[in-house]
Amino acid sequence: MHLRLNGLVFAVLTALVAILGAWSGDPDLDRLWLLPLALLLLGLAYEGWVVMRAHPGLSIDAPARGVLGRPMALHLLFRHSLQRDVEMQAAPAAPDAIEIATDIRSVTVAPGTSSAIELRVTPRRLGQHTWPSMQARVAGPLGFAWWSRRLDADFSLMVVPEMLRDGGRRLGAMGGGMHAQAAVGAGAEILQLRDYRVGDPQNAIDWKATARRGQLVSRDFTEDQHLDIVIAIDAGSTSALRAGELDRLGHYINLAARFAEHAVAQDDRVGVMLFADQPLATLAPGRGMGTVLRIRQMLTAATPKLAESNPLNAALRIRMLVRHRSLIVMLTDVDDATVAGQLASAARLLLPKHLPLIAGVSSAEAEAMRKAPAHTWLDAYESLAAQEYCSRLDRNVHALRALGAPALVRRPELLERAVFEAYAEFRKRRRI
Incomplete structure (x- = not known):
């Protein structure tokens, strides 16, 4: 319970009347402070009874x-x-994995209905x-006090990884179709018609085109990769x-979920x-939308x-998992000196x-700090530390590339684009 303005007025009035009564020396005035105190206590008792009948509740939409x-x-x-309006205040709370503004919010709730406070929350961890x-706090009807209550929300939030926001990218994954490469192979779609060559199989001959031209014509098919x-x-x-x-x-999980959806759309x-x-x-x-859901x-x-x-x-487990040539996308900490040696061994x-x-991922703060001008004596040391961090990161990346393992480090907001572009380049150049 916390006193409001009216309650504070009666409390101050009680104290002043008691002081005046003590100074006056009159026995009748000496007991006059009991009157405002009694009114305050009666008012608080009435408010407590009303708030008890209010049964305040909370739900989350x-x-x-x-x-x-x-x-x-x-x-x-x-x-x-x-059956009357009630003023309430709430301190929003959330699980540790959910980011939320915690400033006190006030709301007036009408009888027979509910009043809403809208909040913006951001999930920071996966799971339930x-x-x-x-x-x-519920305001008493007489303005004497705020009455504290704990309200149970009875709500849970399942946090899941990101999905591709580009519908064009997701279309293939939802349909489970194949994407053929424009290269000669043994696919299902016709790439071009050409003159018959000795040794072409009979099922490669286009008999309708042969009849029209009066000579043998063969078909080249696209190659499914x-x-x-x-x-x-x-x-x-x-x-x-x-x-x-x-x-x-969190960045790795979001990237992996979107990349898996995109790759399945290519029938990989x-x-x-x-x-x-x-x-x-x-x-x-595995292939198909079922694989995406399991991932x-x-x-x-x-x-x-x-x-x-x-x-x-x-890497040892991956070699047991896939027996033929595969693309291994390893999302890991490249800037850790203790891991860098193991990464090189894993790549070999x-x-x-x-x-x-x-x-x-790289640190945007470190990149900005290494070029920031120094304003105090400590800024120079912070800049040197940031330069050393970025140099070590570059050395690790170059060492991995020297082994023949493509490596990249980007700020979190740029990492997904870099991985998708590398994947597209591998497919284009047929490096896998």
Whole structure:
């Protein structure tokens, strides 16, 4: 309970009357302070009884699913059982994995209905998150006090990875169709007609065109390029480090979910592995929307582990998972000096049978800090530390490329584009 203006007025009045009565020396005036005190206590008792009958309640109106890193609207709905307007205040609360503004919000709730407070929340971790109870205050009808109550929301939010927002990219994944390359091969679509060559099989002869031209005409078919892809995601201790709006694992998960959906749209087989010091979960490569759903289900349950990452153990497991040449997209921490040596060993283990693409996030703060002008004596040391960080990152990337493993490091908002472009280039040049 917290006194409001009217309650404070009666409390101050009681104190003043008591002081005046004590100074006056009159026995009758000495007991006059009991009158405002009695009125205050009676008013508080009445307000407590009214608030007890109000039965304030809270419910949350929001989608049952949220997307990792994407802001969403959430409405707090307040209600009560009285036949009059009730003023309420609430301190919004959310699970630790959900970012929310926590400033005090006020609302007036009419009888027989509910009043809403709209909030913007941003999920920062995957998984199922149950909403905690919220601290609220109900205003008494006489303006004497705020009466504290804890309101249970009875709401949970499932946070899932991102999906492709480009409908054109997602169309192939939803339909499960094939995408043929404009190269000569043994596909199902006709690329061109040409003169018959000795040795062409009979099923390659276009008999209608032969009849029209009076000489043998053969058909060239497109070549269907179907790749096997394994996305290896680092869920070790460094994946819990914040990188922009999300931690590193959050960026890896969103990228893996969207990339898997895009690759399945090309009729490629996609699998996923989560690893830390040891492989944590593995899903063998597969095709179709069913594979995408299984990948998303597995990624939704991913959490950072308190263990140093070991890409070499992940590479050993990948060699057992895929037997023929595949594209290995490894999303991991490239700037960690202890991991860099293991990454090189993992790349040597995968090459030349497989093509490993190693991708990681860089620090936008470090990039800005290394070029920032110095205003204090400490700024120079911070700039030197940032320069050393960026130089080490570049050295690690160049070392991996020297082994023949494509490697890239980008800021979180640019990483997805870089990986998608590298994938498209690999398909175009037929490196897999």
